[in-house]
Amino acid sequence: MTDFSLGRSGRESRSMRAARGGRSESPTRHVDKVLLITVALLTVSSMVMIRSSGKDATYITKQGIAAVIGIGVMSVLMSFDYRIIIDNAAIIYLGTVVMLALVLVPGVGAKNKGAQAWFEFGALQMQPAEFAKLGIIVSLAAYGAAQRNLLDGRRFVTKLIITAIPVGLIFLQPDLGSALVFLAIVMAMLWMSGARGVHMGVLVAAGIVTVTVAVRLGVLAEFQTARLLAFIDPSRDARGSAFNLAQSKIAIASGGISGKGLFKGTQTQYGFVPEQHSDFIFTAVGEQLGLIGAGFILVLYALLCFRIWRAAALARDAAGTLVCSGVLAMFMFHIFENVGMTMGIMPITGIPLPFLSYGGSSLIASYAAIGLVSSIEMYRFK
């Protein structure tokens, strides 16, 4: 694998590559078809599963519109060189922070399920935190690409500050799950840009302190604290979070190998598992399609992660590798946390399963992430 400790800006490397007389074929030749097919399969599965979790056609329509928009955004991002985005990272960062700040203003942002996290435009809702993840990935990649040597203390702290501002705003919503996604993203990207063991240790410690302080000071909404405590000690709460967790596990386990059949899952159809079209959609898969169906979905996710990892490896510059790593960390955290919580190996936090959960913002942001990764693959030789 190429050692690209060049630390130059995108334009420089491109001109250099051109001078080298390297390959300069059409970018469409380098489109990752496997990645796109994987994403398409997940999107189709999502439509089926949302419908089978007892939601009516309007949910499918909404999700379909979001998918179309997402594919549109992805296509746009695939149509030009990702380096343009890297170059404009400062604007993106500023936009991200402004959005996250605005959503906290009562009257501008809307409150739902205890969190001030939505912009509402008529029937449409937008969750800026979903897009903020991409914004931070791009920002950290742009800053990291300018780095020449191994990560030093000053850069480490700077990166932490870059991340801390949006994370802090998200914390104020409050949205613990999304905040933790940022922790995963920043850890992966710091690691890829040469963080030392000590840095990683500090990050882990910071994460633990953050969660503890959040619980202790009551920053989190009551239900978020309850979920965490229920995970630690399920006997605390029989009817609330622990009950939901138990029901979720019952749903998946009772699916067995072949599942109860679409639209036939009793746990799913009679509402024993909460939020089955969104955060807990994996239980609908597990109960109704069994080990075969749920295993297939996990295989698709593994494939998705592998292709992004491959893109990170194929990238010809630091920015590309860093963006891909960030996107990989983001998806991996979402997948592991979400699927893990439905199976009782992770605490319950309200983060969606990419491409599968009902929710437009998440879907569009996920497509955008795939668009970025694709752009990196397509334009790597430019």
Next chain:
Amino acid sequence: MPNVSQRLGSVGLIVSLLFFALFGRLGQLQIVDKEQADAASVRNRVRIGFEPSVRGRILDRNGNVLVGNRKVNVVKVDTSKLPKNKARKRAVLFRLGQVLGIPYDMVTARVNRRGGQLEAVEVAREVRETTVVFLNEQAEEFPGVVTSVETQRVYPQGQLAAHIVGFTGDVGDEIKEPRCSTANQEGDKVGKAGVEREFECVLRGLPGKYEYTVNRANEVVGAPRELVPPVPGQDIRLTIDPEIQAVVESTLQGTLRLARSEVGEDNSVRINKKAQLRPLRAPAGAIVVLDATDGSIVAMASYPTYDPNDFVNGIESSEYAKKYGDKDLAPLTNRAITTRYSPASTFKVFTAIAGLRSETISSRTTFIDNGTWTLPDCTKNPSLKSRIKCTFRNAGSTPHGPVDMTLSMIVSSDVYYYDLSWKIFNRDEPQKFAIQEVAREFGMGDRTSVALPYEKSFPVPSPEAKQRLHEANKKVWPDPVFRTGDNINLSIGQGELALTPLNMASAYAAFANGGTLYVPKIAFDTPPPPDGVAIEAAIKAAAATSTTVAAPRPTETGPARSRSVDVAVAQGAEVGLAEPPETSAPEVALPEATVPQATTSTTLVPPAVLTPTIRRNIDLPDSIRQPILEGLKGVTTSNFGTASDAFAGFPFDEFFVAGKTGTAQTSKQDNALFIGFGPVQDPKYVVAVVLEQAGFGGQNAAPAARRVFNVLAGEESGPITLVRSRGAIDR
């Protein structure tokens, strides 16, 4: 300088590990935990519901309904569906109270009675149809309020035979110890007294069982699935003749009322050791009319009585205390089978049998009755003198002169029996205890085994019985030895001898019919109750072998059953019969169990078939029976007869009544007794009358019996005429 490929490699490793963990956990859940989770998911959503079966009716001998069913509107509140907001909840309940005409406090009290339960709580019953229609039309205004139609007990003949039919009440603690093959559910009504209690399982039938699915909010989703169809309860046809029962009840009440204007000696009011005359209290009594040919109970009354309607919807404790709380009157007690009464002189029949059978005397043996009788050798034992009476008297010390067995019955000489029992007691065993032996043979000391709850029996006085009394309470019974005096008391039906009126009637019936002691029957032959366990097992077996799936059935329609369930039951029957080893007992007569459907809510009446149960055949030769019978005939017809005044003018030519009076000494006023039977040529009916604190048997009890015999003889019942004292006093 980071080595990108190395670092990416470690990222890839972590990603792989995380996916490995997810796959592992998924496999663990879906393969290892599958079975457990299946069970849990079934527990989550499947609930078992019960559909009460229609309770069988209770009919009289002629097939008329004594206890029936009636449909009533019930309003319930499902607390889980009431508004969570307190003010809104209060508003709904307040409005409901207004509509039902019940104070708000009472509505909330009833709603909170079983708070937190899943099932709806009853708030009002017997609600008018218009109110129900209103509540249903305005359903949005009354969230959580549900109306339903339920059946409840109705008594077309009012209080008639109240003690026999009994009443039903809330299942209460019995839910833990079910009496029938299938368990009761919260809110069930079960028999608490009388036939309602004794025949609970037959009357109840089998509740239907169905399963239904609920969602997380515990709302019913989809259609329920019938598991076991309800088997309606069977009707019980009593042996009670309604006309005779009515006469018996009015006679009992009327005689007691009339007796209250008479006076009698009161042992609880003594001046210079002499009992004073006081107006008779005559608070209570019982009359039994028994068919001597088969043991069936034709009528049975106990006074004071009660109104079963009071218990239909449960009775408030204050009202209960007011109406039924008096422990002495105890209106709920069926005195005919539970209260201990000394039989007094009515027992002389059995002492006489003992005398003749042990050949201690002959029926022609004459004894000079000069009014008193002194125990020989009594004074020779000074240590006992203080405690033991030496001289025994006739009532009022009246001398009867020379009496033989027949005359001793007619005039009711006590002295004759004192002497007889002393002679018997001086003989060697086994003759020594001839009286006890005869008493036990005629069923005394044991329950009659009548099919009614709470029947009591009391031991026949004997050395063993006295020893037990002494051991149980040495203060009250300081003397453990059964002495001559005890035997003397026994001979005239006093002392520790105690019988229930039914027991007396049953013993006299055995004497009347020549020695057959029957188990008294209150109902005609009744099929055994359905075996719920066997029926359910058979249905399960049928479901396993057939592909018939019970079709869903709408909840609202109540007892209407789906066709396929009937098919399943029919198949269950076949399977159950064809493969007996698979199901439990071969006597699982499923077809029969499902047949009685016809007997409910239609006019079909169970057949009046009675299979008598003979408890014992007593050796009672004419040589013994005849002289006694002559005496009993004289009681009602002879000039000296203690009941001849009461039976003056009775049509003896068509219907000869023989009997015996009795006047039992108590710590208060005397109990009046009369037991008679007729027609003597071919004895059919026995009438036993016991009136508490009502004076002399001949004066007050015999007239009551006479009025009953009037009807049994086919005459008009006529007025009750008590006999005025004319000097002759009978104990």
